[in-house]
Amino acid sequence: MNKLSALLALISCLSFSQNKQILYGFSDIPQSLMLNPGGKVKNKGYLGFPLLSHIHVSAGTSGTTVYDLFADDGIDFNVKLQRAVNRMKPNDFFTFTQQLEVLSGGFSFGDFKRKNKYLSFGLYQETDFISYFPKDIAVLALEGNANNIGEFFQLNHVSLRGEALSVFHVGYNKKVNRKFTYGVRGKIYSSIANFHSIKNYGGFVTRQGVNNFYVHTFNLDFALQTSGIIRDEDEDSDFSEKDIVKRTLFGGNLGLGFDVGVSYNITKQWTFDASLLDIGFVRHSKDITNYEIKGQYVFEGINPLFPETNEGQTAEDYWNEVRETFEDLVDIDETTTKYTTWRPIKFNASLNYVFGKQKYEDCDCTRHDDEYMNAVGLQLYAINRPKGPQSALTAYYYRRFFKGLRAKVTYTVDSYSFSNIGLGMSAHLGSLNFYVMADNFLSLKNIYNAQSASLQLGFNYIFNKNED
Template sequence: MSFSQNKQVLYGFSEIPQALMVNPGIKVNNRGYFGIPLLSHIHVSAGTSGTTVYDIFSNDGVDFNTKLRRAVNKMKPNDFFTLTQQLEILSGGFEIGTFFKKKGYLSFGLYQETDFIAYFPKDMAILALEGNANNIGKPFNLKHVNLRGEVLSVYHIGYNEKVNSDFTYGFRGKIYSSIANVNSIRNRGVFITVPGENNFYTHLFNLDLELQTSGINSIVEDDSDFSGKDIVKRTLFGGNLGLGFDIGFTYNVTKQWSWDASVLDVGFVRHSKDVKNYKVEGVYEFEGINPLFPESDEGQTAEDYWNEVGEDFEALFELDSTKSKYTTWRPIKLNTSINYAFEKQKYEDCDCLRKDDRYLNAVGLQLYAIKRPRQPQMALTTYYYRQLFKGLRAKATYTLDSFSYSNIGLGISAYLGSLNFYVMADNFLSLRNVYDAQSVSLQFGFNYIFNKNED
């Protein structure tokens, strides 16, 4: 499966109102719309940038432990696992007048989003797989432990204006209401095993680890009475709040060449409610287990002995728990593309062009980037767009990214009167074996659109 906040098929698909969410400065071709509640935009994706499920669990006659060892050795600390999900709850938009007697476009809505990323803790995986007996003197890097996840709702209102035939701009303000957050991205430290003086081995820990959470403690605590009403409350401005914005534009370089760009989710969330943080910091030494059990006449059983060993190990680390407020920044996204449109539609009864200035075909190149805890992730997409019939449009994409060099996507937008339906997916070549896919995403939705009159 895949990381896929990149909506390369939706980007630039101007007939679909949700394209405003990936570029608030796109050209708008309708007088207004409203999304069918809970069905106007559904987007899901999940996955890994390294080893796939098929690599480990395929029935190919190779021993499971061998495949697991290969997978651990193959993956790198910058490989990651992700889950992305969006559900648009309400959305709409309509034309408005401005003080300058130009027509603008106002859009608004509410959506829920889940975004989770965890990097592969390679040294910890090797330690779990091989143990430390064969790795004496080898330092295991705890910086590899790195994850971030959030479930939130987003209220937004945007403005779009066509300044002239060549330039359109737009911006969108957002209020975030975080439902739950987990954040652990600044970990440092090492674990190393060396020959001991009082025992076979001495285990040394140099730790600076922190886990920040909000909205989690009230769910997992033993006497919790957390319910669905609490989720609704946090969705409706009852969670940890934050602010953000999107900006974007479209510029016609010539009648057929255009350039557009957008920057999304420039914002933050301030976590002050239901906060619980955990921190371990310092240098610790553990000499391990005494290989000889105490004499039985001392009155200590084997069970007592092992319980004492476990308690000593747990007592070794000083785990600090706090309720300190903290701030997280949203993952900023950049989109930009250059496009070439061609072939205008003609009337059936004569060899003359329609007054509508839109073209039937377009090709282009799009660059996408998103800021992540370790490093930015990028994708490059080329596409072909075609208006097949008056009520049917299609877009095909080919994307190069950190997951695949063969990601082919397809999206269609269809009209039944004023009712619009769209569906989009990518990495079609991997659908023959979805368990071996590294990049799969799906999005679809329904809108009611008030289209402009056409000749």
């Protein structure tokens, strides 16, 4: 049982990232505006196919991989598990992020000659979860306390938060002149479910006892806040599918937020752009259940130390008495106090250089009205997390091939690896746009040993797309 608990804790090092480095700046795809509302716009209008316009899933690990634990290499699993727990650090993390665009669209507007403004809108569902690796808890579960007398196991290693919510958004983009474009996006959040426990202190220590072999001292300051998980006491039934739909359509705990972004053409070939996303909050006031344990508790077990079977006490009776004594000792405070959570702010910035204009077939001269065929650049990404920002740096190469085919290759250095190579392609077949993106191709030969992997895809219908 101890080894199983340690394994579950170890799995929490797996990490899913919110970084969309391939999509960022890929202005042929309308969804790139979701990463920078001030980005360049290359269509006069679009509609995303419902539930298909943007699907994003990604996964990774900042430490031990599945292959490290389960490879058929002749090494005992217990040895590999012990090595993995020892190698992991409290700042290693597990996160999960999934995004599904329900509806989306956009259109340009302005005066008849110069439609330099663009309005985009939509509704998407997002799930975001992060749990840092509870190093001390994993060691305690794996080794037990008898082998760690006098060792203080820290509670602050326990840090996690998770939320499922829907987001309705409206964005405004304006091309001020040939050099400068800016954009803003307003958001209404509707939280479906939330839980978080990120500011925990204290811990647990076992010492030699006086009245028993050991004395266990708990110095605890632990809190867990939840909303949308346990129904209010005045409600009669459990949660249903109708409840989920209702919360998705603004019937949950509501909040507000916004995105901002800019693009600036330094020269005809050099461009700088940046964005801040999800500057906002959610106020939780419905279906609230909070738990708090605060104080110092001393537990010396119960007498007799071992079950006296000749007096009719079974082993089960003994452990039930231990559990009941411990529950009576620790005071768990349960409340329904309202609380506020802040969204994880994300930052993007990139410096880009374009080159190589297309030439006419019948002469050695460039087509001045056309865009450049190639682009290279660097992109910086960061996201605010409970234990500090997580960041990534990406170098990319973008290429326009045929009339409707675009490709982007990326190389990313992040918390997971220094060898993440990604590829994204966007195809325009008439007014239909399809795109697909994936990364960490070098690890596909052994996916179980991959540090990270991601997939994005979607379908859009483009109106009046600017021709090459």
